Amino acid sequence: MRGLTKTYPGGRRPRGAPPAGPVTASRDIALDIARGEVFGLLGPNGAGKTTLVRQLTGLLRPDAGSVTLLGHDLVRHPRRAPRLLAYLGQESTALDELTVALAIETTARLRGLDADVARREREAVVEELDLAAVAARPLKRLSGGQRRLACVAAALAGRRPVLVLDEPTAGMDPVARRAVWAAIDRRRACDGTTVVLVTHNVIEAETVLDRVAVLDAGRVIACDTPGGLKALVGTDVRLELVWRDEPPLGEPEIAALRAAATVAGRRWTLRLPADRAREAVAAVTAGPAFAALDDFTLATPSLEDVYLALGGRGAGLERS
Numbered sequence: 001m002r003g004l005t006k007t008y009p010g011g012r013r014p015r016g017a018p019p020a021g022p023v024t025a026s027r028d029i030a031l032d033i034a035r036g037e038v039f040g041l042l043g044p045n046g047a048g049k050t051t052l053v054r055q056l057t058g059l060l061r062p063d064a065g066s067v068t069l070l071g072h073d074l075v076r077h078p079r080r081a082p083r084l085l086a087y088l089g090q091e092s093t094a095l096d097e098l099t100v101a102l103a104i105e106t107t108a109r110l111r112g113l114d115a116d117v118a119r120r121e122r123e124a125v126v127e128e129l130d131l132a133a134v135a136a137r138p139l140k141r142l143s144g145g146q147r148r149l150a151c152v153a154a155a156l157a158g159r160r161p162v163l164v165l166d167e168p169t170a171g172m173d174p175v176a177r178r179a180v181w182a183a184i185d186r187r188r189a190c191d192g193t194t195v196v197l198v199t200h201n202v203i204e205a206e207t208v209l210d211r212v213a214v215l216d217a218g219r220v221i222a223c224d225t226p227g228g229l230k231a232l233v234g235t236d237v238r239l240e241l242v243w244r245d246e247p248p249l250g251e252p253e254i255a256a257l258r259a260a261a262t263v264a265g266r267r268w269t270l271r272l273p274a275d276r277a278r279e280a281v282a283a284v285t286a287g288p289a290f291a292a293l294d295d296f297t298l299a300t301p302s303l304e305d306v307y308l309a310l311g312g313r314g315a316g317l318e319r320s
């Protein structure tokens with residue numbers, strides 16, 4: 001992608017509401033995604049992730065800039081996109097009337113597979129994502145998480161060399177989410193599939209992503225490997241404390257931690273240099289503090305920390 005720019009015109013608003021001005025959702029975006037890479041787009045609600053992937057998939061025409069995918073100019077020839085990539089949008093209602101099995105098999109057929117190959121592929125992906133129990137039911141009669149999983153299965157059918165997945169695990173339970181991340185990892189490892197992944201689930205996604213672009217207000221504000229991005233925030237570690245009810249603020253060490261913490265209900269989050277974190281862990285795991293503690297975690301920087309350090313608002317980022 002080079003120089004991708006997209007501004008939505010201001011819309012009409014109900015009488016009395018403030019006028020809605022135009023929104024520039026992509027600002028001069030330049031990104032190179034290598035073949036076989038699992039590439040993440042990270043950013044808060046409204047950062048422009050969906051706008052970007054819709055341009056990448058030929059569904060939305062940029063105002064300026066270019067998208068070249070496997071040698072094809074997708075701004076000039078957007079209809080080539082469906083032959084090159086599988087796209088899972090945020091909302092997929094097109095398959096709602098079909099059963100899960102038929103949705104997967106039909107998608108594979110539409111992507112050019114012979115009937116028996118499409119059937120075999122359907123069987124394999126139903127097993128891979130553990131969908132057998134709901135395979136005979138129409139998508140519209142499934143729970144939100146099950147429907148999303150069925151849509152992921154359809155996206156995987158037909159073996160496109162590029163997968164563009166917009167929040168594939170939204171609304172899924174942990175078992176389903178794990179199955180999706182494993183399926184993505186397998187496509188990359190076995191087929192060399194290129195995957196572009198929009199996600200809010202930063203901690204989970206970290207394990208599958210080769211590189212990540214962080215978007216904020218339509219701009220790419222950082223792009224690197226997860227490790228490279230984490231190096232940006234230095235060596236601070238994150239200490240999370242969850243208290244049973246009242247923390248023992250009478251203890252001077254605990255009162256000092258309170259002053260440095262971000263407090264959300266019973267949860268305190270602290271970002272500390274490693275040696276200071278060690279002292280803090282010693283303080284909270286001794287004496288009355290430990291008795292008052294419900295849970296604690298100590299973690300090295302995550303992509304979420306990177307995002308926050310880069311000045312993002314943090315809203316909308318989700319931890320597993």
Ligand SMILES: Nc1ncnc2c1ncn2[C@@H]1O[C@H](COP(=O)(O)OP(=O)(O)OP(=O)(O)O)[C@@H](O)[C@H]1O
Nearest residue numbers: 008009023025043044045046047048049050051052
């Ligand atoms: N059709 C549209 N018309 C006008 N403005 C739009 C339209 N679609 C998106 N926007 C605006 O463009 C900006 C980027 O939206 P986009 O959906 O790309 O963000 P996102 O990063 O995908 O957000 P989310 O995480 O909530 O899915 C937002 O300010 C949004 O309000």
